[in-house]
Amino acid sequence: MASIASSSLYNALFRRNYTMLGAVFAGAFTFEMWYGSTMDKIWDKNNRGRQWKDIRSKYVEDAEEEE
Amino acid sequence: MLARSCLRSTRAIASARNGAVKITKRAASSSSSGSAADSPLRMNIAAVAATTVAAGSIAWYYHLYGPTAHAMTPAEEGLHAPKYPWVHEQFFKTFDHQALRRGFQVYREVCASCHSLSRVPYRALVGTILTSDEAKALAEENEYDTEPNDQGEIEKRPGKLADYLPSPYPNDEAARFSNNGALPPDLSLIVKARHGGCNYIFSLLTGYPDEPPAGAQVGDGLNFNPYFPGTGIAMARVLYEGLVDYEDETPATTSQMAKDVVEFLNWAAEPELDDRKRMGMKVLVVTSVMFALSVWVKRYKWAWVKSRKIVYDPPKSGNSRH
Numbered sequence A: 001m002a003s004i005a006s007s008s009l010y011n012a013l014f015r016r017n018y019t020m021l022g023a024v025f026a027g028a029f030t031f032e033m034w035y036g037s038t039m040d041k042i043w044d045k046n047n048r049g050r051q052w053k054d055i056r057s058k059y060v061e062d063a064e065e066e067e
Numbered sequence B: 001m002l003a004r005s006c007l008r009s010t011r012a013i014a015s016a017r018n019g020a021v022k023i024t025k026r027a028a029s030s031s032s033s034g035s036a037a038d039s040p041l042r043m044n045i046a047a048v049a050a051t052t053v054a055a056g057s058i059a060w061y062y063h064l065y066g067p068t069a070h071a072m073t074p075a076e077e078g079l080h081a082p083k084y085p086w087v088h089e090q091f092f093k094t095f096d097h098q099a100l101r102r103g104f105q106v107y108r109e110v111c112a113s114c115h116s117l118s119r120v121p122y123r124a125l126v127g128t129i130l131t132s133d134e135a136k137a138l139a140e141e142n143e144y145d146t147e148p149n150d151q152g153e154i155e156k157r158p159g160k161l162a163d164y165l166p167s168p169y170p171n172d173e174a175a176r177f178s179n180n181g182a183l184p185p186d187l188s189l190i191v192k193a194r195h196g197g198c199n200y201i202f203s204l205l206t207g208y209p210d211e212p213p214a215g216a217q218v219g220d221g222l223n224f225n226p227y228f229p230g231t232g233i234a235m236a237r238v239l240y241e242g243l244v245d246y247e248d249e250t251p252a253t254t255s256q257m258a259k260d261v262v263e264f265l266n267w268a269a270e271p272e273l274d275d276r277k278r279m280g281m282k283v284l285v286v287t288s289v290m291f292a293l294s295v296w297v298k299r300y301k302w303a304w305v306k307s308r309k310i311v312y313d314p315p316k317s318g319n320s321r322h
Helices: A002-014 A017-046 A052-059 B002-016 B020-029 B040-065 B097-109 B132-140 B172-178 B197-206 B254-269 B273-307
Strands: B143-145 B156-158
Touching: A002 A017, A017 B273, A052 B097, B097 B254, B197 B254
Parallel strands: none
Antiparallel strands: B143 B156
16 A cells, blocks of 8 residues: 555665655755746736737847847 | 731721821831731722823823824825826736836836936846847947047947946936926836835826916926925926827827836836746745645644543542552
8 A cells, every 4th residue: 555655665765865865855856846837837827918928029020039 | 916917007097097198108117017018098099109100101101202293284295196006016916018118118208308217227128128129229329438448538339238228417417407406316216216106106297287276386497296295396297198109009198108107117116026026926835835734744743742631540548558
């Protein structure tokens, strides 16, 4: 059951300190990536049409020159 | 001891008829136990005195600091601007960048002839209000000083993105001289620099009556505006319907232009506002999840402490062991 999963997790990651530390760092990194992009998506949805990226296409002439 | 104190309290009551002063004296001189001080009369007097002192000092304090002192008349204070429902002031909303673009147009075509915006460089406009091509073209319309060359001469060069928006006057004295002695303030931070922020500036720009009300005193070269502290402002009404031609064909009414330019000036004062709000949203979400989690962990850890039952089992006479 869950104990199998948790014990293999324990053996793989948490048993040795350096793997534990690595797991924490990697976890923080991936969480940050996921969280940042998700929240940005919500933000953009909430502000649709108000931000520069939403109206930029109306004014930019040569798409390659911008940025 | 008991007899003595009884005796003394009766004496105290007796002498109370001769006035409270005597009792206090006696209490002060008496070195024996506080039994005299326990007499109901003395306690009552003490309570009344303490209450009087407390109520009196509150009354005195309120008399001194309570009422607000108005050093200025309402006219000198200026009319307080009504609150408008600015969307960009909501917690989770950005500036409306289309409005910023319009507001910048209003600033450039109207306000820039008197007001500087000296803290805003062209590069700040790129990616918020203008494309980089537009900003470059705009910058190149103006000339800036070069670094001194080999002979120490300073030449002129066309502007670039790193330059700041040019000011209409070379210095404050020139600005005053051209405006009847009144200095048009720099608008870079004006939204932060005035009480009421956006509401005040919007009201100021749209609040000029056609004629000053009867009896209002308007100084020489001044214009009546109820929102300006003192009501006499050196800036005349500048926004009139149809003054600018918006490229997005928004009707250029006075209030539309005022709203756009105010939002633009808010951006100029706080260009980082959008990013700050977005970061704030992320922080709020993470901290509220963390908080909920910590509440849960605390309850989990404390569950057994809270739910245990402590039973006192008194020794029965039979099984006690002494």
